[in-house]
Amino acid sequence: MNRRDISDDDTGPIRRVTDTPSDRSPGTSRSPRRTPPPEGTRRPRPPAQRPRPAEPGRRRAAEPKPEPEPVGHGHSHGHGPAAPASRRVRLLLMWLLIPLAVATVAGMVFLYxxxxxxxxxxxxxxxPVNxxxxxxxTGPCLAEGQVQVGEPPPDAKPCLTSELTMTDGPASGKPLKLTLPIEPSTPRFAAGDEVVLSYNGGDVANPASFQIVDFQRGTPLLxxxxxxxxxxxVLGRWQGVAALIALGLSFLVLALFVLPSILAGESPLLVAIAGAGAIMFVALYLTHGLSARTSVAVLGTLVSLVxxxxLSAIFSAAxxxxGLDDSTSQLIGSLGHGIDARGLLLAGVVIGALGVLDDVTVTQTSAVWELRRANPALxxxxxxGAGLRIGRDHVGSAVNTLVMAYAGAALPVLLYTSLSGVGLGSILGAENIAQEIVRTLAGSVGIVAAVPVTTVLAALIASREPQESL
Incomplete structure (x- = not known):
């Protein structure tokens, strides 16, 4: 029968049959399939391998000896890990700063x-009326109802007649004419200017009841x-918001505590110290947060303020x-009772230097902490040493800032004194100028001293902080 004559119809579909052991070609072998041992029996363990003998010329590596177990001691108390240095540092800072904060609050309560x-x-x-x-x-200085006849005298000064409309007060909406002599110190008013009038309580129909005092500056200032x-x-984000809140609280301390207390006759220097302490605590902790870094800046600021x-007290007395300059004399005359003018001078020195000191101490503390974070091995x-090198660059600009601020504030005094025609020594020895010199130099010495004082405090505390808390 030919192979082609067999079809699927005769034999069915052809399936592939695996080879049996008898069908294998000679010379081939196949490993028998291992059957798992019956359940409940244990597999035989392989025989232990004997160590090979060492080859000649080679040394066998010494086998590690088992370490002896530590022998415990008999008492039952436990030895936990030592408290982290940051905890001890924070406790020390708390013991230093809490009494100062309590003294500040007590001083404010006592002096208010x-x-x-x-x-x-x-x-x-x-x-005040707007x-x-x-x-x-612009014309001759004539009272209401007067008429100029002929030419005015050659030495007659012209006057400025201003027509106004009051926008509030007892005569709101009514027109008013006021005449002012034109002097070098007279403000120049023009149509459209918004001004402030002073109303003395007299007849609103009488122009003599009003006087032009100043311009309205509310809108541009806002x-x-x-x-x-x-x-x-925009620059500081949430820290900038905190700084603005701290600035507002600082103004509240000045307006609600410092000014009323001094006007009531309390010691200006003590009031300034208590107020500066409150501003320092509020501004630094609110802006930079409660941390060891901020506490070091507070300590450095406090030492420098002292x-x-x-220095101001010693050299102002020497x-x-x-302290009796023109503005202080006018203040005493308006109060009607005496005031410690020299203490007022010292109070101005303390409060004026506070802002620059905050900048210096915070910058130095942050620099030391960042150095420690960058290299914990320091x-x-x-x-x-590294922080002091940074501080030398900062102190020059800070001192220059303070000097220029005081010089700018005293510029009219400097100009007025220079007109006297006397020598430089006499000009510098004048009361108004000498006050600014003492104010500037005492503040500058405090700023210079703030750099090493704050840096050494920051270095001592930052070096004891664990790395994970930096």
Whole structure:
């Protein structure tokens, strides 16, 4: 039968049949399949291998000997890990700063004029009224109803007649004419200017009841303040918001505590110290957070403020500074009672130097902490040396900032004194100029001292902080 004659119809579908052992070609072998041992039986363990004999010329590696188990001691108390250095550091800072904070609060409570009426000027002060200038006319100085006949005298000074419309007060909406002699110190008013009038309480129909005092500056000042706040928030974000809140609280301390207490007759220097302490705690902790770094900056600021106060007191007494400049004399005359003028001078020195000191101490503390974070192996001596090198660059600009700030504030005094025509020594020895010199130099010495003092405190504390808490 031919192979082609067989079909699937005769035999069915052809399936592949595996080879049996008898069908294997000679010379081939196949390992038998291992069957698992029956359940409940244990597999035989392979025979232990004997160590091979060492080859000649080679040494066998010494087998490690088992270490003896440590012998425990009999008492039952446990030895836990030592407390981290940061905890001890924070406890030390708390013991140093909490008494200072309590003393600051106690000083504010003791010095505040509880139950006393707010101080008022003994001279009658007019009620401020807003008005708008609608027109101005320059001509001879004539009272209402007078007419100029002929030419005015050659030495006659012209006057500026301003037509105004009051926008609030007892005569709101009514027109008013006021005449002012044109002097070098007279402000130049023009149509559209918004001004402030002083109303003495007399007849509103009488122009003599009103007097032009100043311009209205509320709108531009608010715009500038908004621009300042926007710049701080854009750059500082949430920390900028905290800085603005701290700034507002600082103004509240000045307006609600420092000014009323000094006007009530309390010691200006003690009031300034208590107020500066409150501003320091609020501004630094609110802006930079509760941390060891901020606490070091607070300590450095406090030490420098004490130094500034001591130097100012010593040298103001040595230079026989009375503090009785023009503005202070006018203040004493308005109060009707005496005030410690020299203490007021020292209070201005302390409060004026506080802002620059905050900048220096915070910068130095942050620099030392960042150095420690970058290289945890640095000891306190290395941290102090590196931080001091950074501080030398900063102190020059800080001192220059303070000097220029005081020089700018005293520029009219400097110009007025230079007109006297006397020598430089006499100019520098004048009361007004000598006050600014003592104020500037005492503050500058405090700023210079703040750098090494804050740096050494920061180095000692940062070197004891664990790396994970930096």
């Amino acid at each position: 004029p509880w139950g006393k009426d707010p101080a008022k000027s003994v001279f009658p002060q007019g009620t 008005a708008t200038v609608t027109g101005t006319i 715009l500038l303040a908004g621009l300042f706040a926007l710049a701080v928030i 130094l500034i106060g001591v 230079a026989s500074l009375t 000891g306190w001596r290395e941290l102090y």
